[in-house]
Amino acid sequence: MPSTESSNTNRQPFLGLPSSQSVSGFPYLRSFLIVIVAILVTSFLSWKHAKTVHKDAPLLTSSYCRSFSGPSFPFVLRSTRVVTDKGTFPASIFVDSAGFISRVVPGLVEDSTWGCLHDVGNLVVMPGLIDPHVHVNEPGTSSEGFNSATLSAAAGGVTVIFDMPLNSHPACTSYEAIAEKLRVANSRQLWVDVGLIGGMIPGNLETLSDQVFRAGVVALKSFTIDSQAYDFPPVSLDEVEQVMLALKNLSIEERMRYMIHAEIAPPGFSPTDYEGSPSSYMAFMRSRPDSFEVNAVQGLIELSRKTNCPVYIVHISSADAAQLVKQAKEEGIPIFAETCTQYLAFAADDIPDGHPEFKCVPPIRPNGNRKRLLNFLLQDNLFDVIASDHAPATPEEKRLQEGDVRKAYAGISGLQYRLPAVWTALKPYGVSFEQLSHLLSSSAAKVFHIDDIKGRIAPGMEADFVIWDPESFFNVSESNCFYRHKTSAFLGKQFYGEVKETFLRGSRIFKSDAERGRLGNVVLHPRGKIIKNRLS
Structure with missing residues (x-):
């Protein structure tokens, strides 16, 4: 560092002008004048740039949004x-x-006649994310709930979730179950919009009617394997065919999605009866081999070919099963394929023993x-959706203290971390923001028929946005986790x-508080609502 003493006559003044070139005996006058001129020129050019806007926008200067709680309506x-x-531009x-x-104008415009300006600089603005596979588990359990689930969704940039029926009134195609689910959901703070999925169980065909679906259920789900939920027994392929044929007789058939957990086990299979150490993840993985998925997917493809009824296969983890889906799609069979965050972000080889959170x-x-799976996703465009399959549990249910994988509840809490985990997994492969938005938002909106209001940034759409920093590298910790129970395979990861x-319909429902110098995050105004069935 150069000396700051005034007696040091060899010091170079600002802009590197030697003191011998001083003007009128004042050593720094020339430097001072140059700086003043530079400031004036820069200010003039900045002012001219601010006035140079898109040709369709008024040449006016807007006021910047100052409120921490969110921009006032209307806003830019x-x-x-x-x-x-x-x-992306x-x-x-x-x-x-x-x-x-109202409109999307290329360029950085300013318009004081419209409202305040919310400028987020170089941060990415994408449509709010849609997660069609979330287990809220309310009513019926203490593992999660509508308030905590939708709050964590908002913190993850998700603006729409579809609530799966596991452990929570699975027979949601009855008036009574729908009414109870709606009553509970509407009594909670909903931070994001929620769609309800009904459970299709054996002997429940008589509940299938246009009227019931229009009451609130937006899709159906079945298991073809023991779900370990006493009130949600599996269906056979014969029963799946009966449901498909029943759906074909409904006026809403082409718009109803039948979602299926696709695994078929051999006779005598027990989810907790297998060889190996209770703490070994690899032993657990071997107990549910690829063949379980392959057998189920093959059977579902044949039924879809036979009935021409669309089928939505949830959480595909096996690449061999994905290969069958690829062939079926090429044949024109109406198959929708979903994979999940954890299958792209993690590998069994890297999971240590004694970690049932995985x-x-x-x-x-x-x-x-x-x-x-990544190759099928990025090269073949095989998967329609990347979902979280958010399946929360209490620490006791996950057997965290014992490290017992065998007896642990099977499910990962991943709703809040889907965007960063998927982005981190796909970023090395050169995925674009448009591809990412398609997989996390717009494709799900189209599959579930809400693409006229959700999933795109375009005129006439609801103002649902996630604003995020793709270059920011952060730690997942309990301090920024909004689940009811801070239990997740994603905790401790970067x-x-x-x-x-x-943002949900223009209201800011979540804001990271990091830039305000505080720890953690803040949440703002709950604004979610139940998505009514729009099949009529």
């Missing part, structure tokens, strides 16, 4: 990276007072299988892609 959200179905999104997108069904498989803000 702008970023240098806005993800649309036409590409600098854009300004005009949000009206009803929470809808247990899920179907299981996480070896790294070679994971790489094949990922790229921190969520900064989440």
Whole structure:
């Protein structure tokens, strides 16, 4: 460091001008004048740039949004990276007072006649994420709930979840079950929008009717293997065919999704009766081999071919099963394929013994299988959706203290971390923001028929946004986790892609508090609602 003493006559003044070149005896006058001129020129150019906006926008200067609780309606959200179905580019999104997108203007415009300006700089603005596979488990358990589940969804940039029926009134195709589920959901704080999925169990065919579905259920789900839920028994392939044929007789058949957990085990199979150490993840994985998925997927493809009824296969973990789906899609059979975050982010080879937080069904498989799934995803566009299959449990149910994988509840809490975990897994392969948005939002919106209001940044759509930093590398810890129980395979991991803000219909429902110098995050206004069945 140069000396700061005034007696040091050899010191070079600012801009490197030697003191011998001083003006009128004042050593730094020339430097001072140059700095002043530079500031004036820079200010003038910045002012001119601010006035140079898109040709369709008024040449006015807007006021910046100052409220921490969120922009006032209407407002303009702008970023240098806005993800649309036409590409990613600098854009300004005009949000009206009803929470809808009025227009999307390329370029960084300013318009004081519209409302305040919410400028997020270089952060990525994507459509709010949609997760069609979430186990809220309320009413019926203490493992999660509508408030904590939707709050963690908001913190993860998710603006729509579909609640699966496991452990929570599975026979949701009855008026009584629907009414109870709706009553409980509407009595809770909902931070994001929620769709309800009904359980289809043996002997429940008489409940299938247009009227019941229009009351609130947006899809059906069945298991073809023991779910370990006493009130949700599995269905056989013959029973699956009966459901498909019954759906064909409904006026809403082409718009109803039949979601199936696709594993078929041999006779005598028991989920907790297998060889190996109780703490070994590899022993658990071997107890549910690829053949379970392959047999089920093959059977479902044949039934879909026979009945021409679409089938949605949830959480595909086996690359061999994915290969069958690829062939079926090429044949034109109406198959929708879902995989999950954990199958892309983790590999069984890396899971140490005694860590039941990684247990899920179907299981996480070896790294070679994971790489094949990534290839099907990115090269073949095989998967329609990447979901979380958020399946929470209490620490006691997960057997964390004992490290007992064999007896642990099978499920991973991943709702809040789907975006960063998927982004981190796919980033090395050059995935684009458009591809990511398709897999986490727009494709699910299309599959479940809400793409006229959700899943895209375009005029007329609801103003649902996730604003995130793809370059930010952060630690997942309990301090920024909003699950009811801080139990997850993602805790302690590091990922790229921190969520900064989440908007639902123009209202900010989550904001990271890091930039305010505090620990953790803050949440704002609950604004979620139940998505009514829109099949009529």
